[in-house]
Amino acid sequence: MNLLSQIELKTKKGKGKCVYAKRNFNAGEFVLIFQGDELKTVMGHHTLQIGSHEHLLIYEPQRYVNHSCNPNCGIKGRAILVAMRPIKKGEEITFDYAMTEERCFGWQCLCGSRNCRGKITGFRGLPENFKKRYEGFISDYLLQKAAKH
Ligand SMILES: [Zn+2]
Numbered sequence: 001m002n003l004l005s006q007i008e009l010k011t012k013k014g015k016g017k018c019v020y021a022k023r024n025f026n027a028g029e030f031v032l033i034f035q036g037d038e039l040k041t042v043m044g045h046h047t048l049q050i051g052s053h054e055h056l057l058i059y060e061p062q063r064y065v066n067h068s069c070n071p072n073c074g075i076k077g078r079a080i081l082v083a084m085r086p087i088k089k090g091e092e093i094t095f096d097y098a099m100t101e102e103r104c105f106g107w108q109c110l111c112g113s114r115n116c117r118g119k120i121t122g123f124r125g126l127p128e129n130f131k132k133r134y135e136g137f138i139s140d141y142l143l144q145k146a147a148k149h
Contacts, residue, residue: 006032007093009061015110017064019093025083031093034062034079049101050078051141067120068094069130070113074137075099084137098126100139 005022012018025031034048036056046063047055056079065073065081071094074084081095094111097104097120104122117127123142131138 001030003032003061007061009064012092015066017061019061019065021087021089021091021093023089025087027083027085029083031073031081031083031087032062032065034058034065034081036063048079049141050139052102052145066092066094066111067097067109068111068113069096069109069116070111071095071099074134075139076137078140082137095137096126096130096134098123098130099134099137100142102142102145 007019008022009017010020021031034056036048036058038050039047039055039057040053041055044055046058048058049055062081072083072085072087072091073081073093073095075095076082079100081093087093101122103124104120107120109116109118109120117130123131123138123146126134
């Protein structure tokens with residue numbers, strides 16, 4: 001599948017580069033795969049956690065998919081982004097970084113959604129009601145770890 005028939009990169013005032021839907025998506029539909037170089041270091045900007053000690057340094061344009069506390073996409077497997085609900089052409093593509101990151105940063109969240117948590121949290125800091133809402137859209141390694149506890 002051609003990535004550029006799915007999404008496009010645009011600059012949004014005050015937010016920098018953002019990824020937008022280039023067509024309509026149905027709920028559950030494949031949007032993109034996060035691809036990049038595997039790192040054994042800690043998380044950082046433009047990384048996606050795929051294991052307890054593994055991160056991908058994401059290539060463009062996927063690295064510009066922003067966090068939202070009210071995302072329209074979620075994670076399947078370890079790095080596949082799928083639509084959680086119908087997405088209209090031109091909508092910004094977002095997911096919740098807690099779907100892939102075990103711990104977070106504590107960066108201030110600027111998503112502006114009504115249910116914004118104020119800070120970007122990892123899965124460990126994710127409130128139970130969010131975990132429920134994101135069921136089926138959480139990275140495999142996080143589910144495997146959670147099942148062990
Ligand atoms: Zn937020």
